[in-house]
Amino acid sequence: MARKMCIVVLFLVQMLLLPLQNHAEIVVSTVEAPAPQPSKSSGTNQFPNHGITEGSLQPQECGPRCTNRCSNTQYKKPCLFFCNKCCAKCLCVPPGYYGNKQVCPCYNNWKTKRGGPKCP
Numbered sequence: 001m002a003r004k005m006c007i008v009v010l011f012l013v014q015m016l017l018l019p020l021q022n023h024a025e026i027v028v029s030t031v032e033a034p035a036p037q038p039s040k041s042s043g044t045n046q047f048p049n050h051g052i053t054e055g056s057l058q059p060q061e062c063g064p065r066c067t068n069r070c071s072n073t074q075y076k077k078p079c080l081f082f083c084n085k086c087c088a089k090c091l092c093v094p095p096g097y098y099g100n101k102q103v104c105p106c107y108n109n110w111k112t113k114r115g116g117p118k119c120p
Contacts, residue, residue, distance in 0.1 A: 062087035070120065072097040079120045086110060086119035 057065065066083035073079045087093050090106035101108035101119070110118040 057087065057091045057093070059088060059091070062091075062093065065093035069093055069097060073120070082118060083120050090119075 062084050066080055066087055069083055070076055070079035083093065086107050089110070090104055092104040092107055094100040094102075094104050094107060098120075101117075107119045108117075112118050
């Protein structure tokens with residue numbers, strides 16, 4: 001009987017902590033600064049392909065670009081891992097959340113052992 005009571009108490013404590021964990025994740029995700037977006041002004045941008053064309057990024061710029069690219073996926077950790085790995089090699093990240101890989105051939109053509117795409 002005591003064992004059943006312990007299980008019930010642990011279950012109730014866990015149910016009380018779950019909303020707190022979700023709230024903490026929401027607060028953390030809303031506090032993060034948005035990744036810088038390229039300027040959309042007509043003709044005033046000196047570097048229109050900065051970060052998009054192959055070799056145009058510095059290694060320290062990969063993190064924010066990959067954070068933006070992986071922001072809409074449900075598999076954030078693997079997406080960020082492989083995006084950062086690909087960015088470190090290719091020094092570019094395609095624009096948008098998905099696709100557009102044709103603007104960065106290195107990123108697009110790097111394949112896994114099975115022949116699938118390595119970079120998200």
